[in-house]
Amino acid sequence: MALKPLIAANWKMNGNRELVSTVTEAVASLSSAVDVLVCPPATLLPAFKVQRNFALGGQDVSAAQAGAYTGQLSVALLKEASASYCLVGHSERRQYQFESDSLIAQKVAAAIAGGITPVLCIGETLAERQQEKTEQVLAKQLAAVYASQPELLSKSVIAYEPIWAIGTGESATPEQAQLTHAFIRAELSRYDAEAATQLRILYGGSVNAANSAALFAQPDINGALVGGASLKPDEFVQICLSAKD
């Protein structure tokens, strides 16, 4: 893991002001050897202290800049709430909000145009893996964003989250994840070879303090996007510590 690791917390629709305080305190002890990102529900962003040793992110962003888009949050609104990253295309949004690849591509472009870093989430379902369609699915998800906008790659982070591993307790094995991450990097090098070597590819899906070190030992795994375990401050810190090499 030669690139500086990025450990990202996705609180999803969980957490409260108390968790903001306990996570802020727990993460305060970490050195700068690892980049840490916390993506709480957007309403909690202002509850974080201005001075902290980690970045904040939204869990989604609008493709539009402003206007009549009830319930959406623009890049500018996220930035005003101190976010410097946002998740884009999480599988839960693809599933429950019916987000399409083309909308996701617009969101990645909007985030970068507005000056925040998108964490583009991609991943296959269990059925797709069983049918050996993983590479095909990932290639399509990546192509939708970068084939026509390769310049976006150098400003992106990718999170590979196999849907069958999310919230199931069944993480991909380090070998499985490494093979897929290497595929993703190779695929991205078709769009921008230089950016593909510098890009951080995070793994997500049942990451915990017991399996994180083995995942981070893989050469193409540059960090993690952590769901459930990120709601436990001590465990989240353990995961961050296991990313230091």
Ligand SMILES: O=C(CO)COP(=O)(O)O
């Ligand atoms: O979806 C995820 C992070 O975005 C992963 O969630 P879990 O870590 O709870 O499996």
